[in-house]
Structures are given as C-alpha cells and as structure tokens.
Amino acid sequence: MQARYRAAPMLVSPLPDSLDALLDGALRPGGLRALFQPIVRLDDRQVVAHEGLMRHAHADVPPLRLLDRARTAGRLGELETHAARTLVQAFDFDRGGRLLINLSAHAILQGALRPQQVIESLHATGRDLSRFVIEITERDIVEDVDRLADALGYLRAAGIRIALDDFGNGHSNFELWHELGPEYVKIDRYLVHQIAQSPGRLSIVRALVQVADSLGTDLIAEGVERMQDLAIIQDLGIRFAQGYLLGRPNAAVTETAAEEVRQAIREKLPVWPLNGRRSAFPRVTAAHLLIEAPSISDQACNFDAEQLFRQHPQLPALPVVDHEGRPQGLINRRVFNERMAVPFARELLGRKPCIKLMHESPIMADVSQSIDAMSEILLGEDQRYLSDGFIITRDGRYAGVGTGEALVRRVTELRIEAARYANPLTLLPGNIPIAEHIARLIEARQSFMAAYCDLNHFKPYNDQYGYFRGDRMIRLVASTLTKHADPRWDFVGHVGGDDFVVLFQSDDWDRRCREMVGEFNAASRALFDDADVARGVLEGEDRAGRYATFPLTTLTIGATHVEPGRFSTAEEVASQAAAAKRHAKRLNVGLHVLAALDTQTA
Template sequence: MQSSHQITVQTIIAEKLINTVFQPIFDIENETIVGYEALTRGPQNTPLFSPEALFEAAQQHNLLSELELLCRARAISRFVELKLEGKLFINICLNVMLNKDHPYGETIKLVEQSGLSPNQVVIEISEKSPFPNSDILLKALNKYRKFGFDIAIDDVGVGYSGLKQWSYLRPDIVKIDRYFIDQCDQDVMKREFLKILFELGRISNALIIAEGIETKEEFELLRELGMVYSQGFFLAKPNEYPIQKFPTLDVCVSPKQVSTIETIEMLVTTTKTVEYNQSVNHVYDIFTQNINIYAIPVLRENKPLGMIFRNQLMESYSDIYGRALFSKKMAVDIKSNNHMILDHSMPLEQVSTLLTARANAEFTQPSIITKNGYYLGVVSPRDLLKSITESKLEQARYANPLTGLPGNVAIEKEIDYMLKHKRPFNLAYLDLNHFKPFNDIYGYAKGDLLLKTLANSIMINTSNKCCFVGHIGGDDFIIMFKNNDVEKVCQNILTDFSQQSLSFITPEHQKQQGYYALDRSGKNIFHPLVSLAIGVIQPDTTCYNSYHQIADLASKAKSEAKKNTGSSLFICRRQKQHSFDITSV
C-alpha cells in the first residue's frame, strides 16, 4: 500500500478510496429539507483530499470518466443507505457528459439498481466550465430528461455563457454562484443582480437556489429579496452524516409566520388543466364544451409549463387547414409563456407592481399560482384588480394622512393578530419631548416636516420583514419588532433623529440648547430642544389577549423614557403585568 502522501488517482479509483459528504438544501418557507448535494472527498491527509485536486489529477491522467462514475455510484448508494429524504443532487462534468467514450445510461442503471426513482435525482452541471455548442449540450441534457431526471445549472452568473444558456436550456433548477452571495448585504450591485435572478426564476418557472450562504446578514437579505431555497455553511456544513431536520437559526422570524398582509393565495380559483402530452384536439374540445373557460394551464407532474388561450387556439382552428395542422401536436407544443407565474405567498402589493409592468396584451391574462413550485390554481385579472383596489383603498382609509404609515386601526389589527396567535414580539412606543414649544417657535409647517423626518428615520432603520411601523397620531409612533434587534435599532433611530432634527434648529437655539416659549398656563419659560423618547415592552403574549392591555403597558414604558433628560431609551424587562424593571439607556 502506498503512503498517504504518495497515493495516486489511479489507486484511489481502483480501490474506491473516496468519501461522499452531503450538504442539505432547505426550503426556508416551509422549514424543510428538500434535498442534498453529494460532494466527493479524496482520502484524508493526502494532497488529493480536496475535490479540486482530485478531479484535476483525474483529468491529467485521462481518468475523469472513471472517477465520475465512481462518485455517482458512491453518492447514490450512500444516499439510500442513510435514508435521506428529498432529491439527490449529483454534479456532472460537462467534458464527461459529452465524451463519446463515456458509457451511456450508467446513471439510470445505478439509480434503478439502488431503488431510487429518476425524479428523485437532479443532474447538476456547472457553468464554471466553458459550455459547448448549445445544440450539442441540449441533446445531451434531453437524454437525462427522457429518463425523468431534473436538470440544474450550477454557479450561474460567473460562467462563459451566462444567462444565454439559462434561456436556451430551460433548466428545472438554477443555483446562484457564491460570488453574488458573498457580502451581498453590503453591496448594492450584488443586491440588484440578485433581484433580477429571482425574478428570472419566477418568469422561467425555475427553482432558484442561493448557495454558499455563510452569514446571518446574507441569509436575511436573500430572504427579503425572495429566496425560498437555500444552501450554505450558515445553515449546515457538508457532512458524512448530514442533518435531517431544519436547523434552529438565530434570524428574524419568517414572514410567513407573522405576516397579516393579504396574499395572492386568497384569490386562487380552480380551472380545467391539461397534461403536457395531451393532444391539442383534446384542448380544443375543452374550449368548445366550456364557453366560460378562456385559458387552460399546461402541467407536467403538477408543475406549470405554460398556458393555452382560447382566442389563439380558436383562431388557428378557424383556418381551413387548422385542424389538420394541429391534430398531431401536443399541448406543450402550443403553450404560451406570456403570463405571470406567482408564488401563493406573494403580497398583493407586490403583485400590483408586477401587473402594471406587463404589456397591454398580457395585462388581461390570468396568472398561474404555485406553492413550492407546484400548481395551485389561477387568478383572474378581474379578481386581482378588484382586490388590489380594495386593499389600496383600505390602506389609504386607515393610514396617517401626514406620513402615510398605518394608523390606529391597522396597529390594533396587527397587535391583536400577534396576541391571538401567541407570536412573540417587542413593542417600542416613540414620542417627542417638547414638541409643542417647537411648533410654537418654528410653526406647524416645520412641525409637520419634523414628524416626517422622524418617520423617515424609523423606516430607514427598520426592516420591513421584521418590523411593523405605525403612526398613532401627532408625534406618537410605534414599532413592533419580530426579531431581537430592538436595542440596536432604537439606538440607531435616536442617533439618526438627533442629527436630522438639528437642521430645523437655528444656530442660536442650538448654542442655548433650547428657547423661550409659552407653557400651557401662559408663562414664558425656557424649553430644551426637541428630543425623542422611546419606551420598549417585551410582553409575554400568553398573558395578554387585547390590544388595550398592550397599549397601556407601552404608554407606561414611554412615560418612563420621558422622565430622562434629552433623547432616551427605556426598556421594560418584565414580560408580565407587574412593576417595571427599569433599564434606561
């Protein structure tokens, strides 16, 4: 036996000295594991331990095909042995896939022998290697598709062919390269690029996986941008015995658990559908027998591929040769992609933005709604527009007219929802000190501008996904926190507002740290500069059942904060209705 430092790739292949580790891929909306990526490691404590070194050595000795077959066989057998759930992602080298000497059909043999189904396996190809001629690659991939495998493109965004291959190959799954994930929370360009990729995934009906997530900040930003499927060290590292349950993460509570926002799912209706391989004549018969059906979704294994529209098909059949031309075609051959495919959890406000960006001809077409990538139903444009209009009117009706923030009705509704569902939250009550003297000295117009400045400071420093901001009225605001960043966010608001408010104060008054104005009894007395008081409560939601109880607690916390001079933060550490533990910051 060779020493560990002299071991060769020939020996590794001959003696099958590789190890397979698995990294989970998560559905963060449903907090489940949807699959595992199989990754190969060489013998430990050898120069060929890393996959990069191992595959480079195999390529140098013209043994890539042999090494890949060994890796696939080991990945499949270990996946079954460990009884892992979900899909198995297997990496395949393009050079091997297109090598004429590589044995055809070996992967399907290995899969069938193991007892797995091909639809449990994803063939993952990397965009880091130069893609060959698109037609050649498409033919190679179609061989895998015929067996029932899903196709994933890995490392999208850094390769030679970029988005062109995505458009042409139409993969089932797209994985975003780590380069765009790395510190995306600190890079505006990466953030915008990621937005585009998630939107392209929605349009092309491809599942998007953000891989290589290593920090909490990256994870939270990606989820805010629309990420559903994720992979990376922050969630779980590759392991020979990978985790099989969703991990406990120190992140903001998932929006799906706390959101009271109306989503597109509330408008879903059912309609007739057809399978991709059913005849066009069958589709035509459905339209002729159901005069109220204007569009039919085309599905494959309950995943939407497109839509067939009545007016287009009827126009084609009206031609003298129409029926003869279409009689041998399948539904998938005539489907249209000019429609929206929306996830069931998408807020109506976001749908409104997408809808208004559509072309006029597409504006009146129904949208397909999915859940976890599978067909759920359709939404008519009429129902969508009606609901969006009603939602906008309700928001406008109950919003504060000065700041546009949710008013008392929305605030009460949000708090009651959290109490009813026993969701933990922190509540901050914000109030300006000495606001009346400011109004008296500088006028109500500047007073309104100061309130807008405070509202802006709050919105800049809070996350829409983890915080609910409301304007009670006058100079009173609330923030409901659904994460644990309360003290940090409140301190940022205090600092930001203190700096911004000085732009409204004359240099003379800044120097004096105040001004003379009439008090409520008509006496001319000195008042300090306007400042901000924040009182925070952390209620035990199992002990309260009404908005009024929470409002009373928050008001007491605010009063404690206002006892201090200047801007201050008071946090009540008590969770139940007893005397306060005072923490002033």
Template sequence: MLSVIDQEVSELRTILAEGLLVPVFQPIVDFRARAIYGYEALIRGPEGSVLHRPEKLFAAARRAGCSLALEHACRETSMRAFVSQSLGGRLFLNVTPGCLLAPQLMNGETQALLRELGLPANRIVLELTENQQITDLPGIQEALLHYRGRGFQIAIDDLGEGFANLRMWSDLRPEFVKIDKHFVHGIADDRIKYHFVRAMQDLAGICNASLVAEGIERQEDFNCIRDMGIACGQGYFIERPVPVPARQLTLPVITALDQRRVALTPTQGGQGKVPTARTLMRAIEPLSHLATNDVAIARFEADPELCVLPVVNGRQPIGMINRYSLIDRFARPFRRELYGGKSCELFMDHAPLIVDRHASIQELALMLALAPKHYLYDGFIVTGEGNYLGIGNSQDLMATITEMQISAARYANPLTQLPGNVPINEHIDRMLDADVEFVAAYIDIDNFKPFNDNFGYRRGDDLIQTLGQLICDAVDERNDFVGHIGGDDFFVIFQSADWENRCWQLVHGFAERTQAMVGPEELSQGGYMAENRRGELGFQALPTLSIGAVRIQPRQYDSHREVAAAASVAKKQAKKRVKEQSEGVIGGSVFVERRRGGQDAPQMPLRQLN
C-alpha cells in the first residue's frame, strides 16, 4: 500500500502528464490610470484533489524532485490561459531564482511559446519569490541581463518579509517591487506601517522601481495606499484569484477610487484649476485594431505632425504605433507588400503608458521617470473610466511641471519653505469647490515681539522654525495642509477627524519646546522683564500658542477670504483667552468657533500645561 507521500507524488505526476493544472489570475490595479494594470498568475491543482492548494502541490514537487518541471508547466499553462482569455496588461509569473538558469527558460523554448501565442515579451514580468536562497548571484545577474535584453521585466515579491529580498532589491534592481501584505494590512490605522511603506516608497524612487502593495483587503487600506501615491495594488478588496478574472474594475473599486480626498498641494493633483492628465490631453482619432498597416501609414502620410497613433478595441486602448518605428520597418525591401495588408497590431506597442484623466502632473512625471525610455517619445494615452479620450506628450508635461515649480518657489515662505498665502488661498478654494467638510485653523504665537526684541531675531527665527516643524509633526501629512502666512502666523486646513486633539498636542508641544529655549530664571518666573509694544518696561510672559479653529461645512462659505476672516476672528478669541490667564503660567489656548446662524459660541474649557 502506498504511503501518503507516495500517493501525492503519484498524483502530481498524473497532473503534469495530463495537463490538469488550473491557473487563476488576480488583477493588479493601477491607481494612477484607474484601470487594471495586469494580472498575477497563480496555480492550483484539480478541484477536489489533495494537491489542490499550491503549498501542497509544490511540496510534493520538491519531494519528487521535479520542482523545475512543475514551474515550467505552471508558466506554460498560465500563459496559454492568459492569451486564450484575451486579458489585457502585463502578466506577472512567479519564478524561483534557481529556475532563472533552467534550460527551459534559457534555451529559447519560452520565446518560441511566446511567438506561438502572439504574446510580446514586454508584457511578461518575472516575479522572483524568496522561497529559495540565491547561491549564484553573478549567474542570476547575467541571466537577468539575458531576459531584459529580450523584453522581460523583473519583480521581487514580499518586500519587508525578510532581509534577503532587501538584498535582492539592491543587487538585482527590479522594475517592480511588491510590498509584503504585513505592512499593507491595517496601514490606514497604523502610523508605523505607514512610515515603513513611505520609506520603501523613497527607496523605489531612488531605484526607479514601481511599488505594488499586496494584500489589500479593506477599503481603508486601499484609500491610504492610493493617497500615498503607490503605483499599484492587489488583494481581496480588488478581486480574489479566479480562473476567469474581471477585465474591468469592479463597482466597489471604482467607488473607492472616486472617494479621493482633496489633494494637499497642486503638484499632488486635486480639483478645480489643478493640472491633470486631461489638461495635457490632445484629441487624436484612434486607429481600430481591425485596421491594416497600410491604413496606419496612410494616416501618418496625411498628417506630417502626427507622431503616434493610439490603437483601440472598441473604446478600450490596447496599443500605440510610433510613426518612425513603423516607417523604419517598412523602409526595407518588400516589407510593404508582405505586411501592409496585415493587422496594425503586428507592429504596435502592446504595453503603452495609459493614465486616467484625473492623474496628477506629479503622478504622470513619476510614471514617465520609471517607464522605459521610449515612453518619453511616444507619450501616454489618456482614458476616462477605462475608455480612450486622447493622448498626451512628455514635452507638454515638462513645460507644465516647470511652470508649477516656478510658481511654488515664488509663493513659498523663505524661512520655513512652507506654502505661503497664495497656495493657502488656492487650497481653501479647492476645498470649497469640492463641497467637503474641513477645519480651518489659524495659529499664532503670543508674546512673540518682545521675545524677538529681547533675545534677538535669530532666536525669534528659531522659534518660528520650531513651530513650523511642530505643526508638520502634529498633522496627518496624508490629509492636512500646512501653510505659513508670514511672521509667526500659520494656517492649517484639517481633514483629519481627530484635528482638535492634534491642536492641543501642538499647544503642549510648543510649550515644552519654549521652556527648553529659555534660561532657568525665565523659566522659574514664567517670563522676563522687557519693553512692550509701547516701549514700556514690564514683565513679559513666555511665548504661548493661540489656535482659532472654524468648522467649515459644504456651501457655508463662498471664498477663501470668508474662511480666512472667520478663522482670524476665532484666533482673536483664542488670544483673548490667553490674556485672561494668570501671569507666569506656561500654556496656550484652542478656541473652536461653533456658531450656527449667529448664535454665540459656547465657552471651551481652557487647558494649561503647568
């Protein structure tokens, strides 16, 4: 009688011999294009089999000594299913590092299969998994040069799961890096996970890699990953792995994408007058995928200014034809006669850069920076709800970025480098136009002038810079806008639900930092002798913080001027209450304007830091 292990090995050999592997596909969403970027291919054994689960399947293969044969069968089965379903985008195939050197991959067998299927190599991403230690790093690096030279791209899986894949990132320089689900699940509620992923994002920017967040199971985490600017995501919230996956985003995902908060700065996108992909879009009549190469050449000959032609299947973009590449192909003898009547899909780029019309200028610039160089010449396709709208080019994008950078530098505060009055006003107007609820907080240092006069402007500047840093540390950088009006006046536009606690955190933090900036005598007395604004010598209290906050409801105010005026009144109330405190008390005040319809605001309890 066969043992359980022997039974599993026997069943595995039957599965391989009879081609019973079941490929399943999990969509990967591109947050910037608001579309499906591609699919990760996973594998299952036959339904009802003891080897149905992949971990049992691959464990049996290791015991039988046929891991490479199983991997090869998985790749072939997945590619055939991917093509037979006409799935769009890129195909992510799991590959162990040792398998990269296998003859089936290196001897051209895979290339022959791709040619048979009509699947370009630039649509394949080889995803390296960390279940096998790399023992031949030079050999792996040489293999990657081989694959990249043929159009394949490389990804590493589960970044953050261990130190080995950090080394893989450093040594192999992949085009894609997948963030381990541990750091993704719960990221919306975990500040530590958020900063870990932010650090990974910084590394990805340096290494020219696109991040894919795995394991997105909650809408809150989906929203957080999207708003951070991570390129792509996958997980059960988007769709579970299934044999026949969706070709378009599901309604819950589209709804979540539409719930984007108002962006913090113009360079991060947003509403109103902020430039987006649609701003740069040019309406070019696309070419049907049923058209021939002769039709494409005729379009280029009729319009000398036309450099690229988008190709669509119905209303969905599927490729891009470059003028010079096509003409170069047909310049050779008899090429026109041989290929002129064939489909234009033959020579098009099957993986063009596609972006949603709402993609921000910053997102566009990042995508082009990380993309292969030919995208700089071809430009990008602009879509709306996945349908073709037009094309954009990198020249217009660079001109817009330059203009925005000049504008941002012009209006930034020179002391803190925070946005000044113009960006503050623009952001308030964007919030009002979006009809969203927010809180406007006016922050001012009490007793700043005598402190500046007595201790010198350098100490005064240090105090202002300290406050600027404290504000940036206190707010939620994903949701809250910080601006520096000038002098010791700051303005914060809160979208965080716990904004009031953050204000009090700021008051107490500022008091602690002030204590550290004065001597023991001033600290024990709670102040010092100096001239006031009228030039009279008297006791001056140590600097404190006054914050006046106003809840802004949708359609309650018409312009940034009205919001600024209301916040200024609230700030004056906060300063008035500070003056009512006894001298020598180090503290501050947060006054929240809660009036509706002209009613008086209820008095808020004054909190002090003794």
C-alpha cells in the first residue's frame, strides 16, 4: 500500500544550483561533521543523553536548507542515513549516555528510510540498541499515522526508543503523540523560552505535563536559555531539559551541566507568572452576545417598521441599514410606538421614511471587540444601551444586535470571576492564586516566610479623603511591596481592601520588609493635605460617632516562619500570618515576627 503523505505548502525562493553541489559534497565520505548537545536530567543535574546534530563539513550552509534540497532531489533518506552513520561514529558512548538521532517522517513513509536499514546502521556500532533514541521530525503533515506507527514498531522491537520532536510548533499534534506512543516528547523552544514571564506558555506546558503523565511519556524541554525558565520547567515536574544554558552543541560530549546550573537548579520554588489584566477578561467578544435580528432599509417607510415590530414583539429596537448593509441608525420600539400613537400620526407619518424616527448615533461594536473594551459602554453618559441595546457589526456591516441586559450580566460575571484571581485595582494575584502558591510551597517542603501586610488607620483616611485617594494609597502599597520583593522567588498577593500577603523565599526577607515599611510611610505623606501632615493627625469620628483624632496612615507587617511539615494547608498558614499581623498592630510596630510559641496568645 502506498503511503498517504501530503507535504505542507512552503513559500521558498528557488534553490541555487550551487546547493546541489553542496549536497553532493555532504553525501561524500567525510562530507558531514557531528555536533552533540547535552540533555540534562533535572532531579540530579546529570547529563544522560545528547542530541546528534549534523553540519556540512566544508561549507556554512543551514542544515534545514540542506535537508530541503535533499528532499526536493529525492535524496532525503540518503542524507539522513549518512548523517546517522556520521553521528554514531563520532559519539563517545562511554561518556555521553544515550544518543538522539533525527529522522524525518517523510523519509520513513516514502520508503527512503526502511526500518531494517536504520537498525542495521545502528547495529554496526556494536552498541546495545537501547542506547539510541530516534527523534521523529515533522516538517510536513503526516496523514498516514498508522503506517508511520507500524514502521516505528520495528525499531521499538529492536530496543530503540522513539521521541517526538518540536511539540508545540510545526506539525506536531496530539494524534501523533497518542498513536505513536513515544517514550519522549520534546517541547518546542517557542513554549519554553520566557515561560517565567508568560502565563499563556505556562498554561500550555502545564497541560502538556498532565497529558504526558496520563500517557506515560517523559518530556524534554528544548531551548532552555535562562535560569528563571529552567526553575519553572523543573517546578512543573518536567524531567529533562536541553538548551544553551545547559550546554551548547559541541564536537565532544559534555559530562556535567554547568556549575551555576547544578547549584541553582533546586535553590527555591519559582513564582509562576500571572497576568492579572489578561485573566480579568478572557477572549469573550461581542460575537458571544450577538442575537440575529431583522433590520430595515433606510429607504423603507414607518409602516414597514411598524410591521416588523409587530412580527418581532421581543425586539427592543430596529436597526436601520443602507443598501450595502452598513448601519445608519436605530429605531427604539417605545419611542416609535409613542410617536405613532399620537392622533393622526399614522396618517401623517406612516408613509414617511423611517429614518425620520431613528436615532442617528447608535451604540455599535464589532464582533471582535472584547468584553473588556465594551465594559466602557457601562461607564459612559449615553445609557441608551439599557433600552435600545446596541448594534453588532462585522467588517462594518450589520451582523446582529446585543442587549444591554446581557452586556451588564456578562461584564459583572467576568469581574467577579476575575477578582478571585487578580485584584482589579492593583492587578496583583487574588485569593485563589495566593492559596495555590502556598500549597505549592507546602507540597515542595520549601521553607518560607508568610508576611501579612495591613494599613493602620486607613478607614479614617478613606472617610476624609474619599475612595479615589484611598485607591491611590492602596496602589502605593502594591507598588512598594512589589518593588522590594524578588519577583523570581517572592510572591506578592492582594487579599482585598488594604490587606496584602507576601510569601518570601529571599533570605534577606527581614531587610526587605523594613524597607517596605519605611518607604511606604515616607511616600504616603504626599497623599495627605499639608495641614494634616503638619498636625500629624487626622480629625474625624470614631466607630461610636464621637469626635476623635487618628494618627496618619502607616504600614504594618506581621510575619511567621513556615518550616517544612509545620503546616499542612494554605488556610493554616494564612491564619498564622493574620495572627502575626494582629500582634504587630497591637504592639504598634512596623514589623513583628510571630514565633510558633506565640500562637496560643494570638
């Protein structure tokens, strides 16, 4: 049976004749040279394997360009076989661990690389075939997955392991993963690079970890170039990593990872990135509020509009469009009926153009407009959306309508949901991410300091100056805490109101806390009126309604040391940190550390 295989469309310039000569040279004995990049096992920092990489021995030509030319010339299998032989001859099996060799699905399915041919080439080394891993590269769309799986079965039967390369880029897909059942899947550099700053990449890789666990696959993170990315990768439970940080391609094998990597790889539990603004409004758009409804031509008369309203009794307003389908206005049902109910109005207005009774400036939104952007409608002075609804367009033409009720309900739901994950005022992580991070620290048996931050006498300030300036003070707390926390290891969360939590892994947490208190207390003076600063107090009413004076607002931090095994839940840690904060406020100090023995008097 002939393999069904469809090449992906490629937009490439014509290849020069000289590339044929380079290909001929590469296929001669000694025409290729071998490089090896180490793969590190993260739990013990050991180099356990190397990926073999081919290079032209006599010219600086990109390998992918050479492979593309070989495929066009029908010599891909010949080139990949020659590259594999070059790699196994140059590899130091005594020191290098397993050897990963790239072979294309295209060459295997087209018969240019027969499984027995691959086995014989590797057998010639005299090494146990379990020392080899074949990486299946996918620069094309594989349509006959069953045939590919059958061919790889011969390799597996001989003891060779299989890896799926560059997952998350190109044509890697879950069908191949599921049907081929590879021992290893290599996560593409696109998902790994800067994962420490990308909530989206983190979410995708977390999902891949769950899939790998369920399918019994080991993951290899490719393209690791930064220490903070490596920390996230290991924290996710990925066992193997590869990249310039761990070792660059070299003619000789690498026996150990870099010293800085070996020392820092298990230093602390990294803080996962959280984009509060993005999480507040997922990709919900006007299209999700669209209701298909009739429209009326701007050439129609009021009798036509009256008939449409009768046919659609639930329609609050009738969009008016021109001959190209572009919205011109909106006829409100209530206003229209009131005008037509006036004595002799039907006789006078019935055959007049309907545009005479329409509102010429309707509220409009494109189908792609996000709910986040549409929420601004709720803040505007024009409140007609409550009665008229709004027009939804696609490429400037009428598509349907949306109701004000649906918009208000959806925005409210999203804001409530978002507030659980990120505080809308400061965009810092909310209660759920705080609890999740504490749980991660407890599960990892990581020692840390839980600090609860609160403002003294904030209510009198809010009562006197109003919520707008009160919000400014809350944002000042947030900016001060994040400024003095190490974003790699210290987690800053906003519980709500003037309550914040900082989970420190920094060894110098004490200094950071004192700097937080000192800087906030100094900077907050600018948020008071000069007269209040001069008096040093605020005047107002106490909880009983009596005249009282209050000190100027300051920051207090209560902290408690969390050792492995001391607490079993995030709730217990939060309660202890809150007790430390209460002690600090009673003692009227900027920072108080609550020891374990203090809990009975908290």
